[in-house]
Amino acid sequence: MNKTVLITGSTSGIGLGIAQQFAKEGYNIMFHGLEANGQAIANDIAKTHHIKVGFSNANLLQPEAIEHLVTKTIDTFGSLHVLVNNAGIQFVSPIEDFPNHKYENIIAINMNAAFYASKAAWKQMKTQNFGRIINVSSVHGLRASEFKSAYVTAKHGVIGMTKVLALEGAEFNITCNAICPGYVKTPLVEGQIKDQAKAHSMTEDEVVEKVMLKKQAVKQFVPIEAIADMAILLAKDNSTTITGTSFALDGGWSAQ
Ligand code: NAD
Known part of the structure; x- marks a missing residue:
């Protein structure tokens, strides 16, 4: 049986690279993102790798839309083994000029969406006695840079959430880890x-x-393929004891 992966923000950038690697491994994939050609991207990858795909453009600003995205994945494939919380946005500004709505959107998309999606996936993963939650945080989940108050807050928050879900998931073979790329x-x-x-x-x-x-x-x-390879490793059956951890793929940034 092919396993199922849901990757948020998988019709662009890092998420797309992760999806391509999971496709090579034979996973069925629920693609997701706001790109207008999202369905076409999903269809192309399905054809190349002989896998089943779905696509959703659920707006991650809306908790109900996130729940629906997870439900749609389970309804489409009958399972959900791996959830990659990848979608994210950025905005850079000194704090005194930082627009409130930009701050709130970054917190909602980069952090809260990972909570809502993981919560919605939990029951299915528990029932399967298998779950792999992979949060794409950032080196900015480990280190700060000026003018990124919203992004650094959200990415640090995701690392905290990763640790809690690892503890709660341990008895159900649900792992949760974060990947922290540099640029x-x-x-x-x-x-x-x-x-x-x-x-x-x-x-x-x-x-x-x-x-x-x-x-x-x-x-x-940082090459996208390196991040995708790390996601594949974290998703493996024998990665049960790798949990609650953050993996920096940051060219040595956080070594300093
Ligand atoms: P990207 O802009 O290429 O892709 C972001 C994806 O998120 C897109 O598919 C977009 O449609 C989706 N998205 C954005 N807002 C959304 C919303 N409201 N609802 C639904 N989907 C939405 O970005 P990327 O560089 O590939 O970033 C992916 C993740 O990696 C992000 O969480 C980002 O913070 C993180 N990251 C990126 C870098 C980097 O240097 N690019 C470094 C560290 C971490």
Whole structure:
């Protein structure tokens, strides 16, 4: 029987890379994201890898929509083995100018959505006596940077939640872990490069070198494939004892 994975934000960036790796492993996948071509992305991957897929554009700002996304996954595939809470947004501003609605949306999408999705998946995972919850946090779940008050708060919160779910899931073979990437070149970061170039009056290359990769000892963006490989490892049957932990894939940033 093919296992089922639901990956939020899997029609772009890191989530899409994770989905491609799970597809290679033969998982059935519930794709999710706001990209207009989401269904087409899902269909292409299904064809290439001979897997079953679904697609949802549920808005993660709405708890009922998240519950429905999880229910739809279980109804479609009859199971839910792996939940990857990946979707996220970013906004950068000094605190005194930080718009309240931007703060609230970052907390809702980057942190609260992981709670609602995990809560909705819990009963099914308990019944299966198998569950793997993988939260895509960030090096900003372990370290702070100025002007990212909402993002750093949400990503630290996700790591706290990861530990609690690991404790609660232990007796049901439900594990929960966080992956904490440094900078990864995705649409989310490409937007930041442009914004920071404007803010610092620098070229985009200078932003990458002097701002983004400044704290990464390895002066490279983190490859999406490395994050996807880590997710595959955490999802394995024999990863039961790997739980409650955060894995930094950050080029040595948090070693400092
Ligand atoms: P991305 O912008 O490429 O993808 C984000 C996904 O989230 C998209 O599919 C988008 O549609 C979805 N999404 C956003 N708001 C949504 C909403 N309201 N409802 C439903 N879906 C919504 O971003 P990415 O860089 O691939 O980021 C993925 C995750 O990785 C995020 O949690 C991000 O914080 C984290 N992360 C990224 C980096 C990086 O450098 N790119 C580093 C560390 C952590």
